[in-house]
């Protein structure tokens with residue numbers, strides 16, 4: 338904002354004139370439009386919160402600067418609107434460079450659009466020797482909405498002179514005339530829309546979250562508060578917890594509709610008959626596991642302790658998806674279906690089919706905000722439908738086995 342206000346005197350003038358004034362992230366959509374288009378989605382609460390925090394920031398940090406007159410810029414240059422625009426540029430164009438430089442805007446490095454799983458270039462720091470192919474040095478499983486683009490192989494210490502150069506390397510061949518893509522990381526549509534203002538159809542990193550509060554709400558429709566509290570607390574005592582977000586604890590449902598293990602265990606514990614629950618409560622302290630392999634074996638132990646029958650087939654289970662199947666009892670499946678319905682109801686009265694038809698009729702160029710919000714709604718709701726299928730397919734399998 339300051340460099341923009343300096344105009345031709347700024348060393349960044351040429352760069353700032355090249356890039357847009359703002360990027361169309363939901364933060365800068367008209368507030369009522371954002372509220373309407375994002376209702377029920379993973380961005381519903383986050384964008385409202387962002388807006389509030391940024392207004393507070395502006396009041397606390399920028400307004401006093403304007404009033405002090407120290408920066409010799411006009412009040413309009415530092416307006417709240419310009420502050421939002423600057424934030425949208427930072428969100429969509431800044432890179433995490435390294436721990437010394439922190440985050441910054443890097444001319445040229447921000448030239449490329451993003452493509453999930455199909456990028457042609459990577460940025461690397463010239464001072465590192467390794468040519469790792471890992472994406473931006475990030476944990477690929479992390480699809481949180483605040484993920485940052487990072488220049489890979491970045492060093493932790495400042496280096497002298499020309500060594501600070503960044504290199505752009507080609508990692509996949511490009512045909513003449515084709516657009517050259519980068520990757521901003523492994524991000525689902527909520528994260529892409531939040532930070533960059535666009536979405537991708539059929540993005541395999543999409544997820545939808547089910548809040549812990551929704552699970553407790555469902556629980557309160559079936560059981561007493563005392564019952565629910567005791568079950569949730571046993572689940573905690575077994576060493577399980579939900580993911581912790583900015584303002585809510587939640588469970589992830591992956592692109593293929595598979596619920597996070599922790600949610601399945603919670604529903605399993607909630608639906609245990611009282612004798613099995615008592616048995617499990619009495620040995621809970623012996624069953625705690627803390628890494629992935631342990632978590633598999635501790636699920637096996639939970640199932641063994643709480644089952645009347647012997648299950649010789651569970652001894653050799655090594656895959657998480659197989660272990661999850663052990664937990665898919667009829668009550669757990671019906672709880673999953675109810676949770677999917679409750680989560681789905683947050684999108685309002687339009688059905689998934691309505692959304693799909695609207696998306697087909699919508700222009701990604703002329704109705705950009707509507708288009709990307711519809712892609713997000715359709716992606717999330719499709720996952721909820723897969724979750725319902727996941728729960729019903731397993732309950733059908735169990736019924737067939739009992740026949």
Ligand SMILES: C[S@@+](CC[C@H](N)C(=O)[O-])C[C@H]1O[C@@H](n2cnc3c(N)ncnc32)[C@H](O)[C@@H]1O
Nearest residue numbers: 360361429430447448449450451452533534535
């Ligand atoms: C770092 S810039 C990328 C280059 C940009 N097109 C430019 O103006 O130089 C990031 C912005 O480009 C746009 N963008 C990047 N990848 C995109 C994609 N796959 N589809 C649509 N827009 C994309 C978004 O507006 C995003 O905020």
